[in-house]
Amino acid sequence: MKKAITPELGREALLAFFKTRSPLGPLKAMAKHVGRFFQIPIPGFRPYVVFGPEAARKVLVTDRNKFLWRNTDPVTDLLRRGVLVTDGEEHDHYRGLMETPFHPSQLPNYTQMMIEQTDRVMSTWQDGQTVDMLIEGRKIALLIIMQTLFSKDAWDDIPKIWNPILKTIQYVSPGAWILWRKIPRFGYGKSLKAIDDYLYQIIDDRRQTLNDGQSSVVHRHNDLLQHLIDAGLDDDTTRDQMLTMLIAGHDTSTALLAWTFALLGQHPEIHSQVVQEIDQTEGKYQLLDNVIKESLRLYPPIHIGNRRVAEDVEFAEGTVPAGERMFYSIYLTQRDPAIWENAEDFCPERFSHGRKTPPMSYIPFGGGPRACIGAAFGQAEARIVIARLLQTFAFEPLNADKIHPYMGATLEPHPGVMMKVVRR
Numbered sequence: 001m002k003k004a005i006t007p008e009l010g011r012e013a014l015l016a017f018f019k020t021r022s023p024l025g026p027l028k029a030m031a032k033h034v035g036r037f038f039q040i041p042i043p044g045f046r047p048y049v050v051f052g053p054e055a056a057r058k059v060l061v062t063d064r065n066k067f068l069w070r071n072t073d074p075v076t077d078l079l080r081r082g083v084l085v086t087d088g089e090e091h092d093h094y095r096g097l098m099e100t101p102f103h104p105s106q107l108p109n110y111t112q113m114m115i116e117q118t119d120r121v122m123s124t125w126q127d128g129q130t131v132d133m134l135i136e137g138r139k140i141a142l143l144i145i146m147q148t149l150f151s152k153d154a155w156d157d158i159p160k161i162w163n164p165i166l167k168t169i170q171y172v173s174p175g176a177w178i179l180w181r182k183i184p185r186f187g188y189g190k191s192l193k194a195i196d197d198y199l200y201q202i203i204d205d206r207r208q209t210l211n212d213g214q215s216s217v218v219h220r221h222n223d224l225l226q227h228l229i230d231a232g233l234d235d236d237t238t239r240d241q242m243l244t245m246l247i248a249g250h251d252t253s254t255a256l257l258a259w260t261f262a263l264l265g266q267h268p269e270i271h272s273q274v275v276q277e278i279d280q281t282e283g284k285y286q287l288l289d290n291v292i293k294e295s296l297r298l299y300p301p302i303h304i305g306n307r308r309v310a311e312d313v314e315f316a317e318g319t320v321p322a323g324e325r326m327f328y329s330i331y332l333t334q335r336d337p338a339i340w341e342n343a344e345d346f347c348p349e350r351f352s353h354g355r356k357t358p359p360m361s362y363i364p365f366g367g368g369p370r371a372c373i374g375a376a377f378g379q380a381e382a383r384i385v386i387a388r389l390l391q392t393f394a395f396e397p398l399n400a401d402k403i404h405p406y407m408g409a410t411l412e413p414h415p416g417v418m419m420k421v422v423r424r
Helices: 007-020 024-034 053-062 074-079 088-102 104-122 133-150 155-171 189-211 215-221 224-230 235-266 268-280 286-298 375-392
Strands: 037-039 048-050 129-132 304-309 313-315 318-320 325-329 393-397 404-407 411-414 418-423
Touching (some): 074 155, 088 224, 104 375, 155 235, 189 235, 224 235, 235 268, 235 375, 235 393, 235 411, 268 286, 268 375, 268 393, 286 375
Antiparallel strands (some): 129 418, 304 325, 393 418
C-alpha cells in the first residue's frame, strides 16, 4: 500500500535538495522513507515515481504497451518524429533502420577511428595543462558519433557547432517548463536553427554524392545516414533520426567518460591499478571494464525514464492511473541498499565474479525491446577511449572533492572534472 508523504518528510526532502544541490537528494529521501512507489508532492506537478527490479520489468517488458514514450515536452518538440519519442510500429520501423551500424559485429571497424579521434583531441593538450574532462570527453564523443553515423569528419566544425549543441542539450534539460509547460523559451531559436541547418546540409551533401554517381563510395560506409536515405525517408524525418542519435549518442558517452575520470580521481588506488593493467595487458582490461560498469551503476547517464501512462498500471505498492505522468528511476534502482551491498560506495570489484543481484536491478541502458540501441557501442567506446587517454597522459585530479551530479539531459558531473595532464 502506498505510504503518505508527511510534512516532516517534505521538510527533509527540501533539506536534501539544498544539501545535494540536485533533485536526486529529495528523491533519495522519499525513497528511503516511503519506498519504491510514491508521488512527488509539488502543486501542479505530481508525477508518480517507481523504482526497483519489479517496477523496471513491468515498465520495460511485461506492461510496456501501457506506457507511451511520446510526451508533451520540449524533448518531443525538438526530436519531432525521432525514434526516441515515437511509439508502436513507427518506432519499430525507425529502430530497424538503425540497428546495423550499432550491431556488435561492426564494433571492430570503429576501433582505429576511435583511437584517432581521441589522439586528435589530446594533440591540443600541453604538458602541465589543466583540462576539463567533461569538455574534452564531449569533443571526443562528438567526433566519434559524427564519423560513425554520418561519415562526417567534424574536427573543423566543432567551433561552429559547439555552442549550438550545448544550447540544444539545455533546451531539453529539466527546467521551469516541467512546472509550466507553456513558459516562454527565449534564447534557443538561433542555436536550434544552426543545428538543423548543419544536419540538413549533411543530408544534402550525401544526396548530391549519390546523384553524382558516387554511390559505391557512400555504401562502403554502411552508416546510419545511408540506411535512412536508402529506406526512402524524407529530409525532415531523416533529420529527426539524425538529431536524436547525435544528442543521445554523444551526450551519454560524454557523461560516462567524465564520471569515470571523476571517480578515478576520487579513488587514486584504483586509478593506479587501472593504469597498471592497461600498461601490462593487451586489450584485456577486466578492471577497466568493471570501473566502467560501476560508473554506470552509480551515475547512469540516462538516470530516469519519463512516460505517459496510457492505461491504469498496477504495481505492488499501488496503481498509477491512466493519463498520469510517471518516472521510473534507474538511479534509485541501482543504488537500492536492499539490492546492492554498500550501495553508495564505488566498488568496481563487485562486478569481478558476476553480478549476484536480481534481473533488472542493473539497467543503465534500459531493458526490453527498447533498450538503448547503442549499449554495446557506448561501452566499447568508453573502454577504447579511456585506455588511450591513460596510456598517453597522467591525470592529476584538481577538484575531486567538489564534484556533484547535475540533472541535465544526462546526469553530468558538475562543475566539471578538472585534471592536470602530463604526457607519459
